[in-house]
Amino acid sequence: xxxxxxxxxxxxxxxxxxxxxxxxxxxxxxxxxxxxxxxxxxxxxxxxxxxxxxxxxxxxxxxxxxxxxxxxxxxxxxxxxxxxxxxxxxxxxxxxxxxxxxxxxxxxxxxxxxxxxxxxxxxxxxxxxxxxxxxxxxxxxxxxxxxxxxxxxxxxxxxxxxxxxxxxxxxxxxxxxxxxxxxxxxxxxxxxxxxxxxxxxxxxxxxxxxxxxxxxxxxxxxxxxxxxxxxxxxxxxxxxxxxxxxxxxxxxxxxxxxxxxxxxxxxxxxxxxxxxxxxxxxxxxxxxxxxxxxxxxxxxxxxxxxxxxxxxxxxxxxxxxxxxxxxxxxxxxxxxxxxxxxxxxxxxxxxxxxxxxxxxxxxx
Amino acid sequence: xxxxxxxxxxxxxxxxxxxxxxxxxxxxxxxxxxxxxxxxxxxxxxxxxxxxxxxxxxxxxxxxxxxxxxxxxxxxxxxxxxxxxxxxxxxxxxxxxxxxxxxxxxxxxxxxxxxxxx
Numbered sequence: 001x002x003x004x005x006x007x008x009x010x011x012x013x014x015x016x017x018x019x020x021x022x023x024x025x026x027x028x029x030x031x032x033x034x035x036x037x038x039x040x041x042x043x044x045x046x047x048x049x050x051x052x053x054x055x056x057x058x059x060x061x062x063x064x065x066x067x068x069x070x071x072x073x074x075x076x077x078x079x080x081x082x083x084x085x086x087x088x089x090x091x092x093x094x095x096x097x098x099x100x101x102x103x104x105x106x107x108x109x110x111x112x113x114x115x116x117x118x119x120x121x122x123x124x125x126x127x128x129x130x131x132x133x134x135x136x137x138x139x140x141x142x143x144x145x146x147x148x149x150x151x152x153x154x155x156x157x158x159x160x161x162x163x164x165x166x167x168x169x170x171x172x173x174x175x176x177x178x179x180x181x182x183x184x185x186x187x188x189x190x191x192x193x194x195x196x197x198x199x200x201x202x203x204x205x206x207x208x209x210x211x212x213x214x215x216x217x218x219x220x221x222x223x224x225x226x227x228x229x230x231x232x233x234x235x236x237x238x239x240x241x242x243x244x245x246x247x248x249x250x251x252x253x254x255x256x257x258x259x260x261x262x263x264x265x266x267x268x269x270x271x272x273x274x275x276x277x278x279x280x281x282x283x284x285x286x287x288x289x290x291x292x293x294x295x296x297x298x299x300x301x302x303x304x305x306x307x308x309x310x311x312x313x314x315x316x317x318x319x320x321x322x323x324x325x326x327x328x329x330x331x332x333x334x335x336x337x338x339x340x341x342x343x344x345x346x347x348x349x350x351x352x353x354x355x356x357x358x359x360x361x362x363x364x
Numbered sequence: 365x366x367x368x369x370x371x372x373x374x375x376x377x378x379x380x381x382x383x384x385x386x387x388x389x390x391x392x393x394x395x396x397x398x399x400x401x402x403x404x405x406x407x408x409x410x411x412x413x414x415x416x417x418x419x420x421x422x423x424x425x426x427x428x429x430x431x432x433x434x435x436x437x438x439x440x441x442x443x444x445x446x447x448x449x450x451x452x453x454x455x456x457x458x459x460x461x462x463x464x465x466x467x468x469x470x471x472x473x474x475x476x477x478x479x480x481x482x
Contacts, residue, residue: 137389168406172388179387240414269422287422295418302414303432306407311399312452313435320415322424327415340422 033217039067040074040219040226048075049084056088065092067219073193074223076159086122093119104132110140114149121153129153144177144184151177155190159197164247164309170194171239183210192224198242201231238294244277244301252277252297254290262286265353268341272357273300275334286340299329300336317354319347326350332358368473369394375465377457379437382450383473384409391447399452404439408450412441429467442470445477 039048048071055064065088072081093100100119103112113136121129133153136146154169174194177187188211195204205228211221235254236242245251253276260281262270272281277297282288303315315336320327325342328350337357339350365383372381373394380395388409393401411432419427428443433455440451440463449470457463 165403165406168388168410169402172406172409176387176389240410289421292418292421295414295421298414299411299418302411306411307432307434307439310404310407310434310439310452312432312437312439313455316433316435318415318433319429319431320419320424320427321429322419322427325419325422325424327419327422327424327427340424342423 036067036217036219037222037226040070040223042230045071045075045078045081049081052084052088061088061092064088070219070223073159073196073220074227076197082160089122093122097123108135108139110136110143110145113139114145117146117149118152121149121156126153142180144180144187147173147177147180148184148186148190151190155194158194164305167194167243167246171243185211185214189220189224192228195242196224196227196231198239198246199231200234200239200242201228202233203237204228236294238298240298240302241294244298244305247305248301250276252279254278254293256280258282258288262337262357265339265341265346265350267343267346268339268350268353270340270353270357271296271338272335273297273338275300275304277301280335296338299338303329303336304331317351319351321347328354330354330358365392365473365476366394368469368476372451372466372469375462375469377454377462378466379452379454381452383444384448384450386446386448395452404450404452408439408441408448411439412448440466442467444470444474447477449473 038044039051048067052064052068052071055061055067068081068085068088072078072085075081097119100112100116104116113132117129117132117136120132129149130153133146133149136143136149140146151170151173154166154173157163157166158170170190171194174187174191177184178191181187188207192204192207192211195207204224208221208225208228211218212225215221234242256278258279258281260272262272262281262283264270264283264285269286270283271279271286271293273296274280277300279293279297303318307313307315315331317330318328321344325340326344326347328339328347330337330351337354339354341350369381369383369392372378380399382393382395382401382404383391384405385391388405390401390405395401395404412430415430416426419425426443430441432439432441435455437455438453438457440453442449442451451466453462
């Protein structure tokens with residue numbers, strides 16, 4: 001199940017299953033809502049740090065932290081805000097660390113272990129944070145908090161360092177947490193944050209709907225909602241395509257009709273996708289359905305980027321065997337040729353066919 | 365499970381193996397120090413997910429076996445009872461008998477996971 005599907009499957013239950021969680025208390029009274037919302041408009045950044053300072057001066061550290069967290073997400077990248085947030089989080093977590101350690105060690109459960117993991121991650125002890133987050137997962141694999149702690153640590157790293165592995169980590173662990181407790185307030189907020197970092201305001205807007213109802217004055221909800229309204233709408237709901245767009249900075253040209261026709265292998269279908277993930281050729285019998293093309297394009301982009309990062313060199317080819325058929329791919333460095341047949345016995349001949357296409361392209 | 369993975373790593377050409385859940389959580393790992401389990405799991409589950417979607421869209425159903433070949437090695441993903449066995453090999457193992465041994469050990473692993481879930 002994909003991350004958006006996992007969330008959709010039960011988002012309507014958000015109220016009953018923790019739509020308001022420990023971080024969703026309104027910052028202060030109703031009268032501040034408009035002023036708070038104004039802070040997240042594009043001109044509001046200059047007022048945000050002074051406001052945070054005022055809250056700190058009034059010893060409202062929790063509120064200051066919530067506001068600054070929201071500001072950092074809203075105005076990303078914002079080095080000054082990030083720096084101030086790191087300082088504030090460190091102060092807070094240093095203060096609470098003994099209490100969190102006590103809770104995790106004495107009344108050990110998934111929630112206390114994941115809170116400690118969060119604190120350690122903010123204090124820069126990544127190894128300790130990982131240990132406690134894993135312990136939370138092992139203690140109760142059906143509780144979302146452990147997965148959320150890992151997802152949040154990855155999200156922090158993804159935002160700060162644009163790290164692709166961390167990005168994939170966010171998606172994997174948030175998917176799991178969303179599956180375990182659809183509608184969980186923090187899952188939804190982290191998911192909306194991730195979607196906005198991937199420039200997907202349409203999807204983020206849908207995720208935010210239950211939060212807007214449950215916690216309309218929450219600074220993070222206000223920040224995310226403002227950002228979602230500001231970004232141009234995405235034209236895909238495929239999270240892996242969105243990730244590839246973030247990673248490569250380019251998107252395939254879906255409007256281009258394939259310029260060339262490939263020869264038809266017997267009983268099979270062929271497609272050629274170039275390195276920009278755009279369909280450039282097909283055989284006559286191949287499906288040109290948008291979803292098929294998008295899926296093949298995502299496979300091409302994903303394998304091109306993943307294999308070197310896994311340590312097995314540039315992508316050469318892949319074979320996928322299912323009960324209902326085979327799907328093959330072969331790269332010649334400039335394009336990926338895909339072949340499909342419903343007969344498993346065609347695997348060798350189809351691979352040879354793809355190979356010969358690649359060779360022709362090279363000699364051309 | 366660890367024993368089976370260690371046995372798998374003794375197959376000529378195999379560089380390491382691990383078992384992960386369908387959503388990419390590492391269950392058991394026997395990878396050498398040159399591979400990071402989290403990195404392999406992240407990319408392997410991402411690749412498995414997108415190839416799976418494409419195969420389903422083509423009408424094949426969810427793949428039970430995926431072989432990804434790179435210039436310096438291969439990654440084999442075998443479906444084992446709600447989990448995935450990930451095997452990293454030298455380039456070209458698909459062409460020799462190593463693949464048969466890997467499949468046979470995957471069947472053993474499937475048996476263990478069937479017993480554990482029943």
